[in-house]
Amino acid sequence: MRLAGAELLESREILPGQWLQTFHAPALVAGARAGQFVHVRTGDYSGMVLRRPFSINTADAGTGVLSIHFRSIGRGTEWFTRLRPGERIDMLGPLGRPFEVDPRSRHLLLVAGGLGMAGVRFLADEAIRDGRQVTLLFGAARAAEVYPSTLLPDEVEYVVATDDGSVGHRGFVTELVPTYEGWADQSFACGPQPMLAALARLAEGRRERLGVAKLGRKKGGGKVVRQGSAAGRRRSFLQVSMEQNMGCAVGACLGCVVMGASGTPQRVCREGPVFGSEEIAWDSGW
Numbered sequence: 134m135r136l137a138g139a140e141l142l143e144s145r146e147i148l149p150g151q152w153l154q155t156f157h158a159p160a161l162v163a164g165a166r167a168g169q170f171v172h173v174r175t176g177d178y179s180g181m182v183l184r185r186p187f188s189i190n191t192a193d194a195g196t197g198v199l200s201i202h203f204r205s206i207g208r209g210t211e212w213f214t215r216l217r218p219g220e221r222i223d224m225l226g227p228l229g230r231p232f233e234v235d236p237r238s239r240h241l242l243l244v245a246g247g248l249g250m251a252g253v254r255f256l257a258d259e260a261i262r263d264g265r266q267v268t269l270l271f272g273a274a275r276a277a278e279v280y281p282s283t284l285l286p287d288e289v290e291y292v293v294a295t296d297d298g299s300v301g302h303r304g305f306v307t308e309l310v311p312t313y314e315g316w317a318d319q320s321f322a323c324g325p326q327p328m329l330a331a332l333a334r335l336a337e338g339r340r341e342r343l344g345v346a347k348l349g350r351k352k353g354g355g356k357v358v359r360q361g362s363a364a365g366r367r368r369s370f371l372q373v374s375m376e377q378n379m380g381c382a383v384g385a386c387l388g389c390v391v392m393g394a395s396g397t398p399q400r401v402c403r404e405g406p407v408f409g410s411e412e413i414a415w416d417s418g419w
């Protein structure tokens with residue numbers, strides 16, 4: 134984790150109220166992995182003392198450029214939309230635990246709801262770079278909120294669902310999952326909590342429905358894998374990136390907890406934001 138200045142290179146509104154900003158921040162990009170986030174300070178100190186967390190949308194170690202994709206919903210995000218190229222802000226990162234891809238997984242199913250695209254977008258780049266096949270299921274309310282396919286790598290199979298049927302499948306993105314779950318070796322999701330909970334329920338019944346073998350049985354099958362460890366996440370069919378209001382983002386304030394399946398509160402900023410779906414007590418209403 135580093136605290137570094139980041140220079141804005143480009144800022145554009147890619148969808149109504151949704152912005153894509155690229156920054157030159159080589160110190161933060163070095164070692165950044167998909168699923169991690171940055172904690173960004175607004176330059177306006179008049180009452181906005183807290184930093185704002187954003188998923189690392191893309192990061193390019195070669196150029197030192199990272200991007201964030203956000204919706205302008207309040208004072209902090211509105212302030213970011215007024216930044217101009219050449220201006221510098223300070224960022225803390227990369228923070229949190231990343232997605233873990235099993236080395237044997239060839240077919241990755243990514244599922245994003247709305248702004249959840251920012252949580253899985255970087256994983257698409259990493260997976261394509263590593264020679265994996267990626268299908269990305271994306272859900273939005275209507276056509277006007279559909280993430281542009283031009284911003285995705287050509288190799289990604291992109292399947293869209295809209296609530297009103299104005300583009301793609303009519304209905305929730307979760308309804309598309311049964312079509313792909315037999316193909317996928319692992320799945321990774323980010324989006325609204327009800328969507329993640331629905332995906333977790335689907336993942337729970339998947340093995341019985343498909344009769345598939347559990348990843349990791351062959352090699353080191355006898356080893357005990359600790360929940361919450363990188364190896365534990367790697368064995369999960371579904372990994373989810375959670376969002377929760379944050380204060381410190383470094384594990385100190387306990388402002389970001391969700392309830393773990395073991396009954397132990399989990400800090401999204403430290404134990405997460407990526408969790409194996411079976412690590413979360415989805416019905417506990419934290």
Ligand SMILES: Cc1cc2nc3c(=O)[nH]c(=O)nc-3n(C[C@H](O)[C@H](O)[C@H](O)COP(=O)(O)OP(=O)(O)OC[C@H]3O[C@@H](n4cnc5c(N)ncnc54)[C@H](O)[C@@H]3O)c2cc1C
Nearest residue numbers: 185186187188202203204206207208209210251376377378
């Ligand atoms: C790990 C993590 C990654 C995130 N990544 C992204 C991202 O890539 N793109 C993006 O648009 N947003 C992301 N968020 C949410 C983002 O941090 C908030 O939208 C932002 O902090 C709001 O700041 P604001 O000052 O504009 O709004 P505020 O005025 O602080 O709040 C406006 C509204 O947003 C809600 N809100 C505030 N913070 C959060 C939060 N952390 N999560 C959910 N709702 C919140 C408030 O309850 C309120 O209703 C992420 C959050 C986390 C925890």
Ligand code: FES
Nearest residue numbers: 380382386387402
């Ligand atoms: S935000 Fe402070 S502990 Fe997570």
